[in-house]
Amino acid sequence: MSSDLIAFTASLPKAELHVHIEGTLEPELMFALAKRNRIDIPFKTVEAVRAAYQFTRLQDFLDIYYEGAKVLQTEEDFRDLARAYFNRAVADNVRHAEIFFDPQAHTARGVPFGVVMKGLLAAMEGAERAYGLSSKLILCFLRHLDQDDAFATLRDAEPWREKIVAVGLDSSEMGHPPSKFARVFAAAGSMGFKRVAHAGEEGPPEYVREALDLLKVHRLDHGNRSLEDADLTARLARTAMTLTVCPLSNLKLCVVKDLKSHPLPEMLAQGLRATINSDDPAYFGGYINDNYAAMAKASRLDRAAFVMLARNSFLGSFLPEAEVTKYLEVLDAYVARQA
Ligand code: HPA
Numbered sequence: 358m359s360s361d362l363i364a365f366t367a368s369l370p371k372a373e374l375h376v377h378i379e380g381t382l383e384p385e386l387m388f389a390l391a392k393r394n395r396i397d398i399p400f401k402t403v404e405a406v407r408a409a410y411q412f413t414r415l416q417d418f419l420d421i422y423y424e425g426a427k428v429l430q431t432e433e434d435f436r437d438l439a440r441a442y443f444n445r446a447v448a449d450n451v452r453h454a455e456i457f458f459d460p461q462a463h464t465a466r467g468v469p470f471g472v473v474m475k476g477l478l479a480a481m482e483g484a485e486r487a488y489g490l491s492s493k494l495i496l497c498f499l500r501h502l503d504q505d506d507a508f509a510t511l512r513d514a515e516p517w518r519e520k521i522v523a524v525g526l527d528s529s530e531m532g533h534p535p536s537k538f539a540r541v542f543a544a545a546g547s548m549g550f551k552r553v554a555h556a557g558e559e560g561p562p563e564y565v566r567e568a569l570d571l572l573k574v575h576r577l578d579h580g581n582r583s584l585e586d587a588d589l590t591a592r593l594a595r596t597a598m599t600l601t602v603c604p605l606s607n608l609k610l611c612v613v614k615d616l617k618s619h620p621l622p623e624m625l626a627q628g629l630r631a632t633i634n635s636d637d638p639a640y641f642g643g644y645i646n647d648n649y650a651a652m653a654k655a656s657r658l659d660r661a662a663f664v665m666l667a668r669n670s671f672l673g674s675f676l677p678e679a680e681v682t683k684y685l686e687v688l689d690a691y692v693a694r695q696a
Pocket residue numbers: 377380415422527528529555558606636637
C-alpha cells in the first residue's frame with residue numbers, strides 16, 4: 358500500500374450516506390455550546406472527553422452520545438453543528454451527504470422538532486450556496502423507545518414532509534428488532550418517505566431480513582452480519598441493495614477485531630453494493646476520508662475498488678437519476694485524469 362493510494366481515495370468525489378449529525382459533535386464545540394447554553398457537562402477538559410471515548414460495544418457509545426447531545430438546544434446550535442460537518446465533508450471531497458438526525462433525543466428534552474429542522478436546514482442551504490454540496494435529511498427513530506413514540510415523531514415530521522427524504526432506525530440494536538417498527542415504517546411509506554434501517558451491525562442476519570421484508574428498506578445501514586447467511590447475501594447482491602458500511606465505527610465498537618479482518622473486501626467480492634461512511638466521526642476517530650484511508654492501509658483493495666465504492670455512494674443515494682448521472686460523470690472525469 359502506498360501513500361499514493363490514500364491520496365487517490367482522498368480526492369475521489371464521493372457521497373456520504375451514513376452520518377449521524379449528532380455524532381459529528383466535536384468536543385471543542387460541545388464545550389462551546391455548553392458554555393453558551395449554561396449547561397453542565399461531566400468533563401473538565403476536551404482531552405477528558407476524548408479519553409472517555411473507549412467503547413467495547415454499541416451501548417457504551419450510545420450512553421455518551423446521548424449525553425453529549427444535551428448541549429444542543431437552539432436553532433443556532435444545530436446550524437453550527439451541521440455547518441462544522443459540512444466544512445469537514447467538503448475538505449474530503451464529499452459532493453452529496455444524506456444525514457441522519459435523532460429528533461427524539463431532542464424533543465424528549467423539550468427542544469421542539471422545528472428548532473432542530475430550522476437549524477439543520479439553514480446549514481444545508483449554506484453548504485449548497487457556498488460549496489455546491491447537496492444534502493438530504495433522514496429522520497431516525499430510536500429503536501430503544503416504543504413504536505407509539507415513533508408515531509408521535511412521525512406526526513411532528515408531517516409539516517416538514519418535503520424537507521426530509523427518508524426515515525431510518527438507529528440506537529440499541531440487540532433486543533429491538535425491525536419488526537417492532539413495522540407499522541410506523543408502513544405509515545411513513547404511505548406518506549412518501551423512503552426507508553432505511555440500521556441492521557446487522559450487532560444484530561443477526563434475521564434482523565436484516567426483517568428490515569427488508571417488514572420495513573421495506575431502500576438501503577441497509579451497516580449490514581455486516583448479512584455475510585453470515587449465504588442466501589441473504591445472494592439476495593442483497595441480486596437486488597443491488599446498498600450497504601452503508603462504516604469501518605472505523607466497526608473498529609471502535611468492536612464489531613470487528615481489526616480492520617484487516619473487516620468484511621468490506623468480502624462484500625465487494627460477493628457483488629454487494631457497499632459504500633464507505635463515517636457514522637459518528639467525532640466519536641470514532643475520523644471523517645469519511647479517514648475511513649477510506651484506513652481501508653486502503655488495512656486491505657488489499659486497489660484503485661478500482663475505491664472507485665467502485667465512490668461510484669456506489671452516488672448510485673445508492675436518494676438523488677434523482679439525472680443528478681446521479683451528473684455526479685458519476687464528475688467521478689469518471691476525475692478518474693480519467695489520474696490514469
Ligand atoms: N449505531 C446505532 N445507532 C446509532 C449509531 C450507530 O452506529 N450512531 C448513532 N446512533
